[in-house]
Amino acid sequence: MEFNLSQDYIRKQIRGPFVNMMVISIPTVAFVVGNFVFESVMHGVAGLIVLVVILLILSIEAIKKSKYWKRFGPSISVSVHDDYIIDKGLDGESKIAVQAIDSVQVKMKKGDVRSINLKSVTGMNGELKGYENMKLLSEKISSVVGEDKVSVSRSFF
Numbered sequence: 001m002e003f004n005l006s007q008d009y010i011r012k013q014i015r016g017p018f019v020n021m022m023v024i025s026i027p028t029v030a031f032v033v034g035n036f037v038f039e040s041v042m043h044g045v046a047g048l049i050v051l052v053v054i055l056l057i058l059s060i061e062a063i064k065k066s067k068y069w070k071r072f073g074p075s076i077s078v079s080v081h082d083d084y085i086i087d088k089g090l091d092g093e094s095k096i097a098v099q100a101i102d103s104v105q106v107k108m109k110k111g112d113v114r115s116i117n118l119k120s121v122t123g124m125n126g127e128l129k130g131y132e133n134m135k136l137l138s139e140k141i142s143s144v145v146g147e148d149k150v151s152v153s154r155s156f157f
Contacts, residue, residue, distance in 0.1 A: 002079040003137050009130030010073035017062035025055055078128055080140045085118075087126070096120065104150045106138045113138045114155075 028051050072090055079086045085096045096118065105117040115129035116138050131137055142150045 001136075001140060002077050003131040003133060004077045005073055005130050006132045010069050013069045013073065013130075014066045017058070017065045021055070021058040021062050024058060025051070028054060078131060078137070080137070080144055082144060085141070085144075096126070098144055101145050101149065104141055104145055106142075106150060106152045107155065108152060109155045116141060 032048050032051050075088070076090070077088045079088070083098055085098070085101075087094045087096070100120045100122065101118055102121045103119045105119070106113055107115045107117070113134035115127055116134070118126040118128070118141075120126075128134075128137065
């Protein structure tokens with residue numbers, strides 16, 4: 001069975017950099033306005049230049065990330081089979097043999113599965129989050145790997 005990234009998760013990844021940009025720019029704008037009001041005009045101009053440079057850098061990064069997630073987000077998926085788990089990403093397919101999985105940790109919050117951490121015998125870790133129907137994905141992985149290797153951690157916050 002194949003599980004794709006949920007549209008809600010992709011939307012959050014697109015929106016996140018813009019929110020960060022706004023959180024950083026609001027105090028910076030307040031600082032520049034304060035310099036204009038309480039200091040000489042030259043300090044205000046320097047602050048304005050700093051503000052413009054910061055916003056330019058952040059907006060370029062936000063646009064790059066949003067284009068990345070719009071373009072590649074829908075093509076990322078994971079599928080669970082009896083012998084292996086296939087992760088389809090930008091780099092192609094990577095297969096994880098079920099025998100190579102040492103432990104699985106299912107992280108839950110308010111009754112919903114938030115992420116699934118896979119740890120292999122070689123020490124490699126993988127995290128699955130943001131997929132559609134995470135509860136069914138965790139059940140499928142648990143049934144394939146074995147219940148003795150699965151641990152569930154719950155968070156209330």
